[in-house]
Amino acid sequence: MRLFLTASLVVATATTVQAADHSNLETNFPLTIEDAYPVGTNAIEVQVFSRYINTHDDPKGNNLYEVAPRIEWGALRNFQLTFEAPYYLGNSSAADSGEVGLEGLYNFNTEMPNLPALSMAAGLHKPYGQAGEDGGLESSLTFLLTGSIGALDPLGRSP
Numbered sequence: 001m002r003l004f005l006t007a008s009l010v011v012a013t014a015t016t017v018q019a020a021d022h023s024n025l026e027t028n029f030p031l032t033i034e035d036a037y038p039v040g041t042n043a044i045e046v047q048v049f050s051r052y053i054n055t056h057d058d059p060k061g062n063n064l065y066e067v068a069p070r071i072e073w074g075a076l077r078n079f080q081l082t083f084e085a086p087y088y089l090g091n092s093s094a095a096d097s098g099e100v101g102l103e104g105l106y107n108f109n110t111e112m113p114n115l116p117a118l119s120m121a122a123g124l125h126k127p128y129g130q131a132g133e134d135g136g137l138e139s140s141l142t143f144l145l146t147g148s149i150g151a152l153d154p155l156g157r158s159p
Contacts, residue, residue, distance in 0.1 A: 036107060063090040064088055065088065066088050082101075085100045103122065124137060124139055
């Protein structure tokens with residue numbers, strides 16, 4: 001009861017936040033959606049996506065196409081390894097290059113009524129090709145939270 005009263009007081013005294021066009025996603029905002037659940041143990045998923053990127057101010061050209069194959073493997077319980085190798089085509093200066101990456105994702109807990117699923121992903125990425133000649137080894141660290149909207153999905157099986 002005390003927690004409810006404290007939360008109510010915080011909500012009641014909070015000031016209104018003003019945002020310009022908060023209901024619309026704008027260009028160049030990095031938005032990705034990824035859940036905190038790895039693939040099942042010993043499962044393999046193969047995914048490929050592509051997208052078009054208009055590089056407005058590139059002197060070589062405006063067209064860049066990305067093709068990104070990805071393989072995910074459930075190496076252990078609650079752990080997956082992901083290998084991906086996106087490649088860029090087109091007449092932009094970033095064309096004829098890509099980035100090879102290896103990432104591990106570990107899921108610490110499944111979703112509970114008051115706690116979302118939590119995972120951590122760490123990866124290494126190496127650029128290659130024409131635009132990647134000067135690139136060194138890059139690293140990434142990501143924390144992921146997944147919570148259901150509506151009915152609880154502790155096994156991460158929702159579509």
